[in-house]
Amino acid sequence: MNLAAATNESLANTSNVLIYSSMAVYTLAFFAHIAEWVLGSRSKVGRTAAALSAPGARASAATGGKPRAGGTAVLDRPEVITRSATGTRDVPDGPGAAGGTFKGDLWGRIAVSLTVVAFLVQAGGVATRALSVQRAPWANMYEFSITFSTVVVGSYLVLLALKKNVRWIGLPLVTTVLLDLGIAVTTLYTDSDQLVPALHSYWLWIHVSTAIICGAVFYLGAVGTVLYLFRDSYESKLASGGTPGKFAASVMERLPSASSLDKFSYRINAAVFPLWTFTIIAGAIWAGDAWGRYWGWDPKEVWSFITWVAYAAYLHARATAGWKGRKAAYLALVAFACWLFNYYGVNIFVSGLHSYAGV
Amino acid sequence: MSKANSTETRQREADHDGGSAHGAAGEQLSTAPREERPDTGAGVPAMSVIGWARWFWRQLTSMRVALILLFLLSLGAIPGSLIPQTSVDDMKVQAFKDQHTTLTPVYEKLQLFDVYSSVWFSAIYILLFVSLIGCIVPRTGQFVGQLRSRPPGAPKRLTRLPAYTTWRTDAEPEEVRGAALAVLRERRFRTHVVGDAVAAEKGYLREAGNLVFHIALIVMLVAFASGQLFKSEGGKLIVEGDGFSNTLTQYDDFKSGSLYDSDSLAPFSFVLDDFVGTYEKSGPQRGTPRTFEARVTYSEGADGAERKDVIKVNEPLVVDGTKIYLIAHGYAPVVTVRDGKGKVVSRSAVPLLPIDNNITSSGAIKVMDGYKDKNGEKTQLGFKAFFVPTFAGEGKGQMFSQFPGLDFPVLALSAYQGSLGVDSGLAQNVYQLDTSKMKEFKGEDGELLKKMMMPGEKLDLPDGAGSITFDGVEEWASFQISQQPGNGWALGGSVAAIAGLAGSLFIQRRRVWVRAVRGADGVTVVEMAGLGRSESARLPEELGELSAALVTTAPVAAEAPDTPEKPDTPDGPGTTDATTDATNEAGSRPVHPAEAPAEGAEK
Ligand code: HEM
Numbered sequence A: 001m002n003l004a005a006a007t008n009e010s011l012a013n014t015s016n017v018l019i020y021s022s023m024a025v026y027t028l029a030f031f032a033h034i035a036e037w038v039l040g041s042r043s044k045v046g047r048t049a050a051a052l053s054a055p056g057a058r059a060s061a062a063t064g065g066k067p068r069a070g071g072t073a074v075l076d077r078p079e080v081i082t083r084s085a086t087g088t089r090d091v092p093d094g095p096g097a098a099g100g101t102f103k104g105d106l107w108g109r110i111a112v113s114l115t116v117v118a119f120l121v122q123a124g125g126v127a128t129r130a131l132s133v134q135r136a137p138w139a140n141m142y143e144f145s146i147t148f149s150t151v152v153v154g155s156y157l158v159l160l161a162l163k164k165n166v167r168w169i170g171l172p173l174v175t176t177v178l179l180d181l182g183i184a185v186t187t188l189y190t191d192s193d194q195l196v197p198a199l200h201s202y203w204l205w206i207h208v209s210t211a212i213i214c215g216a217v218f219y220l221g222a223v224g225t226v227l228y229l230f231r232d233s234y235e236s237k238l239a240s241g242g243t244p245g246k247f248a249a250s251v252m253e254r255l256p257s258a259s260s261l262d263k264f265s266y267r268i269n270a271a272v273f274p275l276w277t278f279t280i281i282a283g284a285i286w287a288g289d290a291w292g293r294y295w296g297w298d299p300k301e302v303w304s305f306i307t308w309v310a311y312a313a314y315l316h317a318r319a320t321a322g323w324k325g326r327k328a329a330y331l332a333l334v335a336f337a338c339w340l341f342n343y344y345g346v347n348i349f350v351s352g353l354h355s356y357a358g359v
Numbered sequence B: 001m002s003k004a005n006s007t008e009t010r011q012r013e014a015d016h017d018g019g020s021a022h023g024a025a026g027e028q029l030s031t032a033p034r035e036e037r038p039d040t041g042a043g044v045p046a047m048s049v050i051g052w053a054r055w056f057w058r059q060l061t062s063m064r065v066a067l068i069l070l071f072l073l074s075l076g077a078i079p080g081s082l083i084p085q086t087s088v089d090d091m092k093v094q095a096f097k098d099q100h101t102t103l104t105p106v107y108e109k110l111q112l113f114d115v116y117s118s119v120w121f122s123a124i125y126i127l128l129f130v131s132l133i134g135c136i137v138p139r140t141g142q143f144v145g146q147l148r149s150r151p152p153g154a155p156k157r158l159t160r161l162p163a164y165t166t167w168r169t170d171a172e173p174e175e176v177r178g179a180a181l182a183v184l185r186e187r188r189f190r191t192h193v194v195g196d197a198v199a200a201e202k203g204y205l206r207e208a209g210n211l212v213f214h215i216a217l218i219v220m221l222v223a224f225a226s227g228q229l230f231k232s233e234g235g236k237l238i239v240e241g242d243g244f245s246n247t248l249t250q251y252d253d254f255k256s257g258s259l260y261d262s263d264s265l266a267p268f269s270f271v272l273d274d275f276v277g278t279y280e281k282s283g284p285q286r287g288t289p290r291t292f293e294a295r296v297t298y299s300e301g302a303d304g305a306e307r308k309d310v311i312k313v314n315e316p317l318v319v320d321g322t323k324i325y326l327i328a329h330g331y332a333p334v335v336t337v338r339d340g341k342g343k344v345v346s347r348s349a350v351p352l353l354p355i356d357n358n359i360t361s362s363g364a365i366k367v368m369d370g371y372k373d374k375n376g377e378k379t380q381l382g383f384k385a386f387f388v389p390t391f392a393g394e395g396k397g398q399m400f401s402q403f404p405g406l407d408f409p410v411l412a413l414s415a416y417q418g419s420l421g422v423d424s425g426l427a428q429n430v431y432q433l434d435t436s437k438m439k440e441f442k443g444e445d446g447e448l449l450k451k452m453m454m455p456g457e458k459l460d461l462p463d464g465a466g467s468i469t470f471d472g473v474e475e476w477a478s479f480q481i482s483q484q485p486g487n488g489w490a491l492g493g494s495v496a497a498i499a500g501l502a503g504s505l506f507i508q509r510r511r512v513w514v515r516a517v518r519g520a521d522g523v524t525v526v527e528m529a530g531l532g533r534s535e536s537a538r539l540p541e542e543l544g545e546l547s548a549a550l551v552t553t554a555p556v557a558a559e560a561p562d563t564p565e566k567p568d569t570p571d572g573p574g575t576t577d578a579t580t581d582a583t584n585e586a587g588s589r590p591v592h593p594a595e596a597p598a599e600g601a602e603k
Helices: A002-040 A047-053 A055-064 A102-133 A141-161 A167-186 A202-239 A246-253 A258-291 A299-318 A326-349 A353-357 B004-014 B020-026 B049-060 B063-077 B090-099 B103-109 B119-148 B173-186 B204-230 B487-506 B538-551 B578-588 B596-600
Strands: B163-169 B190-194 B197-202 B232-239 B243-245 B253-256 B268-279 B289-300 B306-312 B317-319 B322-338 B344-349 B361-367 B380-388 B410-418 B438-440 B450-453 B458-461 B466-483 B510-518 B524-532
Touching: A002 A102, A002 A167, A102 A141, A102 A167, A141 A167, A141 A202, A141 A326, A167 A202, A202 A246, A202 A258, A202 A326, A258 A299, A258 A326, A258 B487, A299 A326, A299 B063, B049 B119, B063 B119, B119 B204, B163 B538, B173 B190, B173 B197, B173 B510, B173 B524, B173 B538, B204 B487, B232 B243, B268 B317, B268 B322, B268 B466, B289 B317, B289 B322, B306 B322, B322 B361, B322 B380, B344 B466, B410 B458, B410 B466, B450 B458, B510 B538, B524 B538
Parallel strands: none
Antiparallel strands: B163 B524, B190 B197, B197 B510, B232 B253, B232 B466, B243 B268, B268 B289, B289 B306, B317 B322, B322 B344, B322 B466, B361 B380, B380 B410, B410 B438, B410 B450, B458 B466, B510 B524
16 A cells, blocks of 8 residues: 555656656747747748739739649649639748748757657656556646647647648647646646546546547647638738738748638637537536436536537538638637636636536 | 529629539539528518518528527526526525625526526527528428439539649540549449539538538437426435335425426335445545445335445436436434333434535434333423534544544534424424424533433433433435436437537538540540539549549540640630639640649749
């Protein structure tokens, strides 16, 4: 008994050390990303502006699009030409933070490598925490926070590994992950411990793990949405003949086009919406077993429902004339704000059955 | 319906969705209701009642109003999470009302203590569901119609579609079309030949999934509603060794829906054999519960076989569709009361109610009949009881428990005699002693007779009035026994909703056209184009694969002559305008595979 307790204690300490170490590595990754952006600003891109202002360039952008499925085997595989949907601007994606400069790209790669290292260390921290308590590592806000940001970074790395064009999200992501971990280790920290009986259930694994995955992926979508809003204003400004500030231009130019960002966030949000639906239903089933009712309008339940309806409204907005684009994007942000409030706000400000886990 | 050419510009301006933006070709790519702009189309209706009703119905079932109702629904749900709700915690509502005397009447008017059953909240979701039904019925009809009909023919200028490819081949046009039919059918497209082109469509499951999802929402709502109407829910506190059989009279409290019929209580009974609770012994979380288990023996039906089972916090026992949940637990000291002659008047385990997390408990021990005082007169006895499972120690602190487990149980009693007031006709709380018609027993100091006892100890009542012995401690557990029909439907609806949603969001509905015509130089020009809903990432990839498959039968012809060839596509000259210059250029001249990258490359 004592021996077990001692190993648990040391595992818990290991976990803490790993989490702090991952923060250190994330900080390095953060600076590497900054270097990437700074060095990338020296490139002469100017493509967005050209595409939007000069009629000739615009025409070539319109037919140019992004050739896909082409490759080198020209003779046995005809080239496919794509066009953006009607009503969206035909602007090519920016070249990314590095702006096509060699040095910027080098730093970008360093940043990604550091992020991978930090992710592994952090995942180790979560795993040792789980081992030290011998249960799923998400029974209180501290554990939820560290697991959450691990999953966020993990999803980002998966997208990178799938060769999706997502490196532009690296800097905002690493920044917020650092913030999240900072809050976790300073104000949310709770000593590792076991669960009250109400949390003893395999539904804890199912319901909470999917909730964390949904939140992490919704978060990626939200970052995409925010960047979409910026980039969209930038593009409209250019299209209407305005000149954006130098800094804004330098940053915005290197992002993907507004329509790509918009699609990115839509796909992300749409992809997890069914999982979020499942999370809520799984929660209801668990509540049915634990508290004797499936749905009792407990604050957490209410806010999950609100989040769900808000995302449903967003998906509807995308399919409704007059609501696409910016308006839908605002809805997506409102929906994510609901998710955030459900996690932090409800635990801190509102008391309900769900608040047992200790802030 | 108007032709593609004439509608295209207008629709472009109207910023319609990807489906309709391509005129006839994109028609019915979804069954989403056509949006009527508020200022046109729908307009101000004719003044007749029917006109208004129609207008109202059209508005209600439009996507825009559905969107607004969804938004209102989430907005309307917020106050219920911030203001205490009667249905969730009655006591909190009471406390809130006591604290906020000015706000309370306003809140009550607005039904803010019962948000989720309030008139306004119900109005929102009922409107939403009416809108939903009004949306689903025509969409289902439309969808069935689409399943019966065939994909529309190719638009005139395939170059304008989101994904396009073309090449020249020596194969005959008929041959190419035949091969295209084969390639597309192999990939389970629905195909047919219209004029000089093959039209194909795939991904109907998206629409089906969407309809299933929306219908499933209705199923879930109906299931919840019927569950509320027919449900029954009761509570029962049982001391170890005691039992319960499922009839109305046995419940401590009972609630039911308005359509509930008490004959429908499932016949079963169970006995609580043992309750086991364990708690964290040390560390900062000392006292936090670790396990709660109620071991029971139950039998189904009037005289079914006996079976044993364990009910835990997360694991209710299900008997004949009724669920038995473990809700709470506490201690029941076993006491024996004797009269002045030493005769046992009563012996029972008396459940006491916990008042804190360490299960400091309070309650009352009542001896209703069988007791006679030393004069032989019938009277009643009452004891105020206070119990701690783990006592702090003599003189240390007050009578509060230090730990929820039974480490150092102590029972404190004070004794009364007289009338318990049970005959007064008023409902009595079994956990409280009404001493208004009772007299205190006095101790030697002339004060109220009190004693703290450990198990086995005895409190003697003065003047040979008898005694009460603290024999030991049993545990009790309380159960919620509930029956809610419709759960199966709700679960089925949920599963269907998720499946439908996945189909609706992950499956792309798309159309592909393959046109093969003989060019002026006698070489066949093949054009392929694809159209999906606006978010089709995979469409170009799919088109690439399809064309790769087709190229095996219709190989790319040898290098074309230098002069740009104009294929025989019926491209009306009147449609050319400044904004489409670029597309026309590409469209009127088959982009040779070798040229395309040069023009389109991202360099
Ligand atoms: C109970 C409230 C409702 C919820 C939670 C809900 C949810 C959803 C969701 C999540 C989608 C996304 C699926 C997709 O994009 O394919 C969707 C699509 C859709 N909904 Fe609803 N919906 C509701 C009510 C309605 C109502 C009242 C209407 C009719 C006016 C409606 C019409 C549609 C249509 C036409 C689509 C397909 C849009 C498209 O083709 O992209 N929904 N709904």
